[in-house]
Amino acid sequence: MLMASSVAAASAQALILVLPHPIRAGETAWIEVRVGSIRRGEEIEVESEAGKELGVVSPFAARSGHEAGIFLMPLPRDAIRDGRIAVRLTVTKHNGSPRTPTPREVRGVKLVVIGVSR
Amino acid sequence: MRKGGFRSAYSRRDFLVSTAAVAGATAVPSGSAQAAAKYRRYNVTSPSGQRMLASYAKAIQVMLKLPADHPQNWFRNAFTHLMDCPHGNWWFYVWHRGYLGYFERTIRTLSGDPSFAMPYWDWTALPQIPDGMFNGVLTPVDQAYAPYTASIGAFTAFIKPALTKHWNGLSAAQRHQLDLRGYDTIEKMWNDVTGNGDPTNQAFSVTSNARYLSRSNPKLDDKTRVNVTMFYLLAGLLPTDFYNGAALELSFNSSKTSSHNTPPPGPTAFSTLEGFPHNKVHNYIGGYGAHDAPWGNMTNNLSPVDPVFFLHHSNMDRLWDIWTRKQIRLRLPYLPVKADEWKTYSDEPFLFYVDGNGQYVGPTTAGKYVNTALFDYDYEPGSGEVVVGAPRTNLLAATGATRPIAGTVKGDTATVTVPRPTLQRHLGATLTRPLTVDITLTRPNGPSAPREFDVLVDAPPGVTHVNADSPYYAGTIAFFGAPMHGMDMAADATFAVPLRRTLRAFTALGAASSTTLTIRVVPSQGRGEPAVLKAVSVGTV
Numbered sequence: 270m271l272m273a274s275s276v277a278a279a280s281a282q283a284l285i286l287v288l289p290h291p292i293r294a295g296e297t298a299w300i301e302v303r304v305g306s307i308r309r310g311e312e313i314e315v316e317s318e319a320g321k322e323l324g325v326v327s328p329f330a331a332r333s334g335h336e337a338g339i340f341l342m343p344l345p346r347d348a349i350r351d352g353r354i355a356v357r358l359t360v361t362k363h364n365g366s367p368r369t370p371t372p373r374e375v376r377g378v379k380l381v382v383i384g385v386s387r
Numbered sequence: 388m389r390k391g392g393f394r395s396a397y398s399r400r401d402f403l404v405s406t407a408a409v410a411g412a413t414a415v416p417s418g419s420a421q422a423a424a425k426y427r428r429y430n431v432t433s434p435s436g437q438r439m440l441a442s443y444a445k446a447i448q449v450m451l452k453l454p455a456d457h458p459q460n461w462f463r464n465a466f467t468h469l470m471d472c473p474h475g476n477w478w479f480y481v482w483h484r485g486y487l488g489y490f491e492r493t494i495r496t497l498s499g500d501p502s503f504a505m506p507y508w509d510w511t512a513l514p515q516i517p518d519g520m521f522n523g524v525l526t527p528v529d530q531a532y533a534p535y536t537a538s539i540g541a542f543t544a545f546i547k548p549a550l551t552k553h554w555n556g557l558s559a560a561q562r563h564q565l566d567l568r569g570y571d572t573i574e575k576m577w578n579d580v581t582g583n584g585d586p587t588n589q590a591f592s593v594t595s596n597a598r599y600l601s602r603s604n605p606k607l608d609d610k611t612r613v614n615v616t617m618f619y620l621l622a623g624l625l626p627t628d629f630y631n632g633a634a635l636e637l638s639f640n641s642s643k644t645s646s647h648n649t650p651p652p653g654p655t656a657f658s659t660l661e662g663f664p665h666n667k668v669h670n671y672i673g674g675y676g677a678h679d680a681p682w683g684n685m686t687n688n689l690s691p692v693d694p695v696f697f698l699h700h701s702n703m704d705r706l707w708d709i710w711t712r713k714q715i716r717l718r719l720p721y722l723p724v725k726a727d728e729w730k731t732y733s734d735e736p737f738l739f740y741v742d743g744n745g746q747y748v749g750p751t752t753a754g755k756y757v758n759t760a761l762f763d764y765d766y767e768p769g770s771g772e773v774v775v776g777a778p779r780t781n782l783l784a785a786t787g788a789t790r791p792i793a794g795t796v797k798g799d800t801a802t803v804t805v806p807r808p809t810l811q812r813h814l815g816a817t818l819t820r821p822l823t824v825d826i827t828l829t830r831p832n833g834p835s836a837p838r839e840f841d842v843l844v845d846a847p848p849g850v851t852h853v854n855a856d857s858p859y860y861a862g863t864i865a866f867f868g869a870p871m872h873g874m875d876m877a878a879d880a881t882f883a884v885p886l887r888r889t890l891r892a893f894t895a896l897g898a899a900s901s902t903t904l905t906i907r908v909v910p911s912q913g914r915g916e917p918a919v920l921k922a923v924s925v926g927t928v
Contacts, residue, residue, distance in 0.1 A: 297625065299636050303654055309587030310680055312670075314610065324619070325610045327675065329666040330474060330688050332569075333588060338475055338642075338655030340662045341635050343622030363678050376654075383636040 283318055283355045286380035291352055296384045298344040300356065302326060303376040304337035311362045313370060317348045318355035336376070344380075354380070424765040426491075428701055431506035431517045433767065440519045442500035447524040447694060449497040451531055455549035458741040459493050462535060462546050463553075465684075465691040469590060470565060470576065471739045472688060473647035475655035477630050477640035478735055480707045481753045482647060483700050485737055488762035490697060492743025504764055507701035510615045510668055511770035515606040520695050527597035527684055527693045536594045536692075539581055547577070560750065561738045567648040580689065586680035590687035592673070598683045598693055599674030607671055614667040620771045623660030624710050627719050630728070632656075639710055643728075647735055647753075665703055672699075705766045708759060712775045722757060733757070794906065794923040801826075801923035804903045810893065824861065824884050824906055827922040837915035842884050843907045845892040852913030858891035861906075886925070 292298060304313055304326055313326040323344065328337040348354055358375055359367045429436035450461040457463065473482050487505060495503045508517055524531045535545050554573045557565070570576040582589030600606075607615065623639075631638040641658045642651045657666075670676060672695060673686030684693040691697070714721035723729045733754025740748040755761060794803035803824070826842065843850065846859035853860045862884040886893075892904055904925070908918040 297622070297636075299622075301635065309585075310675065312610075312676055322610060322613045324663055325614055325667055326662070327614075327667040327670045329669045329686075332650070333585070335650060336654045338657050338662070339635065340657050341659050342663070343618060343625075343659065345618060361676070363676060381636055383634065 283357050284378055285353055285355045286378070288349065288352045288354075288380065289382060292346065292349065292382065293384070296382050298346075298349060298354075299381045299383065300342045300344060300354075301339060301377075301379040301381055302342065302358070303339045303378075304328070305373050305376045306334060307337055307360065307370075307374050308362070309333070311360050311365075313375065314359045314361050314367075315342060316357050316359070318357065321348060323348065323356065341381075424759070425763040426502070426504035426765075427767060428504045428705065428764055429506045429767045430512075430769050431508050431519070431698055432513060433506075435767075436506035437519055439503060439506045440522075440525065442498035442503045443494055443505075443694065444522070444524050445500075446494040446496075446498040446503075448531065450493075451524065451535075455546050456552065457745065458747060459497065459745045460546075462542075462692065463550070464490065464493070464741065465689050466546075466550060467739050467741065468691045469579070469688040470568070470570070471648070471737070475641050475657055475661070476644040476647060476651070477642065477732065478647035478753055479641055479661055480704065481732075481756045482737055484704050484707070484759075484762075485740055485751070485753075485756040487697060487700050487704060488756070488764075489740045489742050489748065491762065491764075493741070493745075496743045496745075505697050505701045507705050507766065507769065508695065508698035509702055509769040510607065510664065510699075511617055511620050514612045514615055516600050516672070516695060517698070520698070521602040521605070525694050527592070528594055528601075530594075532597065532692075533594045536592065536597065538593060539591055542580075542591055558738070560736065564646075564648055564736065564738055567646050579687075582681065588687075589681045590684075590689040592681065592684045592689075592692070596674075596681065596683055598672060598685065598695075599677055600672050607668065608677070610676070611667045611671045614663040617770060619659065619663050620706070621774065623658065623663070624706065624713065624771055624774045626658070626710075627714075627717075629720055629723055639707075643731075647737075660703070660706055665699075668699060702769075705769060706771055708766060709771050709775055716775060792925045794904075794925065796920045796923055799909065799917040799920060800905060800907045801920055802903055802905050803923060803925045804901050805925055806901050807899065810902055824886060824904075825922075825924045826884065826906070826908060826920065828908060829919040829921060837910040837912065840908045840918050841911045843909060844886065844890050845905050846907060851909050858889070858894075861886055861890065 286300070288298065300315065300323065302313065302315065307313070307328070309328075309331070312328075315323045315326070317323060324340075324342040326337070326340045331337050344354065356378070358370055358378065360370045360374060361367050427435075429439060431437065431440065447461060450459055450464065453460040453463075455463065468486065471482070472486070473479050491503065491505045494505070495501060519525060523529055527536070534541070536542055551573055565571065565576070579588060580591050582591075613619075626637050626639040628634075628637045628639065630640045630643055632643060635656045635658070638656070639658060641661050642656045644651045669685050669690060670682075672693065673683030673690075675682050675686045684690050685696060685699075711721045723732045733752060735753040737751050737753060737756075738749075740751065742748050759765065792803055792805055792809075794801040824842065824844075828840070841853060842861040843853060843857075843859045844861050846853065846857075850859065892902070906923055908920060910917065
């Protein structure tokens with residue numbers, strides 16, 4: 270069974286994603302990040318509010334001007350507290366200051382729960 | 388060539404039979420014993436893997452010296468990738484399987500080693516460039532490459548005339564594939580080689596910049612290491628569908644597209660293994676994220692100029708093989724299910740491969756490469772193999788990190804109460820991240836102070852010395868070397884000791900909601916000052 274929950278509330282720094290229901294046995298939570306057009310050399314880091322690195326979106330050989338794509342990131346259970354997770358997305362680049370991505374750069378973030386019931 | 392072992396030469400026919408079994412028809416055993424594979428791809432860190440590197444280097448030396456118009460010239464081989472490699476679509480794995488398989492045959496021929504098989508780099512187990520890959524021609528910064536890559540001018544003078552002649556002799560079908568890719572002229576393709584004024588788009592790398600990671604700096608950085616963890620690996624192997632356009636989480640492969648050279652109409656949906664470990668390892672080896680453009684070879688589509696490319700893709704192919712064998716064992720589809728999807732997938736033309744004898748393979752299709760039988764190989768087991776033998780459970784959920792549970796410490800003993808579900812996951816699934824006990828203790832001082840301490844779990848009072856096969860023995864903590872007199876060394880140290888599932892403490896859990904473990908740390912030799920515990924906790928690595 271697949272359930273998804275989009276961003277429920279956002280601050281300039283953190284996105285709060287709410288689980289549709291507590292994770293049940295056999296289910297896994299994922300963050301789906303839709304990355305738009307980012308400059309080559311830039312990456313999107315995703316970390317929990319506690320500062321734990323959850324993964325890095327690093328487009329390989331992406332065509333200039335094209336959307337980088339949709340990336341699916343597994344979530345460890347201990348990153349989820351009280352049915353929600355707060356994440357920070359940061360655009361990083363060598364010698365550049367980390368910064369919050371623009372809406373053009375990150376087109377969407379979604380929390381997905383999937384049950385492996387087969 | 389190896390003898391013995393097991394090969395699963397799965398095919399579309401096998402798949403159809405096994406799905407009939409899923410539908411309730413006559414059960415057909417899957418993965419039945421077949422002839423052993425002729426070649427084994429070893430972990431590059433193993434002795435056999437290291438021997439393979441010697442043959443690999445020998446062949447690279449030959450390929451570097453071949454003329455530019457020879458299809459097996461080292462750089463011509465890399466151009467096959469630049470011209471035709473799919474990324475971000477469902478042909479990613481199968482195209483690279485064909486490319487790697489024919490390349491392996493080339494190495495076999497040119498090295499004179501008939502047993503050669505491309506070793507794989509298990510970056511989950513070893514998050515750094517493997518030993519040996521900085522030696523001689525196994526790194527593209529070696530001087531052997533300099534005659535060709537000292538400058539873009541030298542590279543162009545060497546390869547472009549021959550490449551142009553090759554281009555002009557391509558078939559209409561091959562030119563169509565290049566058109567789909569956006570290379571309707573060789574100059575369009577050459578713009579991606581030079582960057583055309585944009586160093587971030589430059590596929591060519593000058594010799595000195597060809598690989599960012601070096602012998603003195605071989606390690607993947609912290610961020611790349613996150614992407615290659617076992618957690619990511621297991622997540623990537625979790626999907627139950629070959630392709631699922633509605634639920635990426637269930638899809639082993641990335642987007643279904645109209646051709647392997649065409650992007651999807653909307654955003655590309657990357658499967659976890661391609662989007663995370665594959666991409667980040669490629670990029671970081673070339674220096675993406677570590678310095679400004681231009682980057683090393685591995686960052687762009689001339690990445691096969693760096694010999695580590697093939698060890699990287701051997702590992703990716705190994706993961707596809709693991710996923711396939713997992714699916715077979717669970718009687719789940721491991722190829723496209725619907726007949727029209729299968730036809731679309733398997734009929735996709737791959738037109739640029741070069742065989743081990745230096746001849747162009749000619750028109751071929753993806754369906755030829757879904758099976759490891761064509762190139763007749765299997766893999767030495769590595770990270771992720773656990774999913775093949777695991778029961779039909781969500782290994783990812785089972786192996787999710789457990790928050791450390793702090794214990795209560797008194798002297799050389801601690802008690803830790805562990806919830807039943809945590810213990811059941813530890814005992815029930817074939818976890819690759821077992822429960823461990825983290826023990827922080829103060830090292831005893833004095834020249835005759837014990838340096839080694841045994842960790843006992845639920846040992847009866849009075850038991851102060853055990854053998855390694857004792858049901859109470861979890862492991863031994865060992866301090867290395869004598870305390871340095873006059874030096875200010877840290878007195879406390881923390882050790883992580885995995886908890887064996889066969890410990891007596893786990894054999895009779897009962898129905899209680901939790902279990903309290905008594906952990907005692909005693910001198911290994913049965914005598915000497917007792918340990919002074921500072922902290923104890925139980926969690927997963």
